[in-house]
Amino acid sequence: MNSTIKEPRLLDRLRSKIQLKGYSRATDKNYSYWVKRYILFHGKRHPTDMGRTEIEVFLSHLASQQLVSASSQNQALSALLFLYKCVLDQPIDEPVNAIRAKRYDYIPTVLSVTEVQKLLSSMSGTLRLMAELTYGAGMRVSETHGLRVQDIDFANKRILVRDGKGRKDRFTLLPESLIRQLQQHLLKVKALHLRDLASGYGASVTPRAYARRKSCTSKDFIWQFAFPSASLFHDSSTGLSGRWHVHISTLQKAVQRASRKANIGKRVSVHTLRHSFATHLLQGGCDVRQIQLLLGHSHINTTMVYAHIVDAHQLSVVSPLDKYSAV
Secondary structure (H helix, E strand, C coil): CCCCCCCCCHHHHHHHHHHHCCCCHHHHHHHHHHHHHHHHHCCCCCHHHCCHHHHHHHHHHHHHCCCCCHHHHHHHHHHHHHHHHHHCCCCCCCCCCCCCCCCCCCCCCCCCHHHHHHHHHCCCHHHHHHHHHHHHHCCCHHHHHCCEHHHEECCCCEEEEEEECCCEEEEEECCHHHHHHHHHHHHHHHHHHHHHHHCCCCECCCCHHHHHHCCCHHHCHHHCECCECCCCEECCCCCCEECCECCHHHHHHHHHHHHHHCCCCCCCCHHHHHHHHHHHHHHCCCCHHHHHHHHCCCCHHHHHHHHHHHHHHCCCCCCHHHHHHHC
16 A cells, blocks of 8 residues: 655745754744745745745835835845755855845833842832843843753853844853842742642753753753743643743733833833943943853944944933023
């Protein structure tokens, strides 16, 4: 009896390649999104029947009609180049010439020290601790959520940020004022982990290379997320059952609620705390290259935007209206 084996769907093949490369879940989500948009834009034609010309038309449409940002357009291009090279084995060797989205000279929202204090005072419990750590260590929201127990170095007062943006590890500050509170929090996390183990759960998703070497270590407490979810997960592909970290939108919503409660008249997100961290360090005299290392920026120009903010805050020029009013 002959049986036909169905070839995996294109998006399943895409996700498999992304996982094989060890890319993040965010990359998986974003690449899948742009590949789907690309296929739908061209009337559901299969990508194997298209190529550089169709990519250029799609990217030009994003820039001229959809008015996407330059970063979004670059992300779409990266997704499609990955699709053709790594999934379809049809690399696009010639340069892709499309209408380029205009880059916007973005100045990030920054809170004053007083505004940060008001914001944090409007929060409580674990979410406040997460917000304080995000500000005090200058971490991205995904880095705070993905923090594991072993990454908090209490003895040296530092945090190891694993697999940050650009797939790079780095060290950043562990605020001394949070040490005792964090230690007490981790005692509760450990008690929860012990209850999970007793119930047959307690596994945590470890980095792929480490999991291949030591298959049983996923239940070690050091691999647990510092801010675990209230609910358990079961991964049918790996057979693991345990706790993921709290949903990434949880802290975002809490910070926005706190901003409204504190009557802060600015557009505030969790990332605003990271921007404020860098700006306040600069205002305190910290070297910009040291801040670059703490933030994990690949290029110093990315960090220099905070120097411009500090310069703007310290303008010595007096408005002509103030001179006129003083007469």
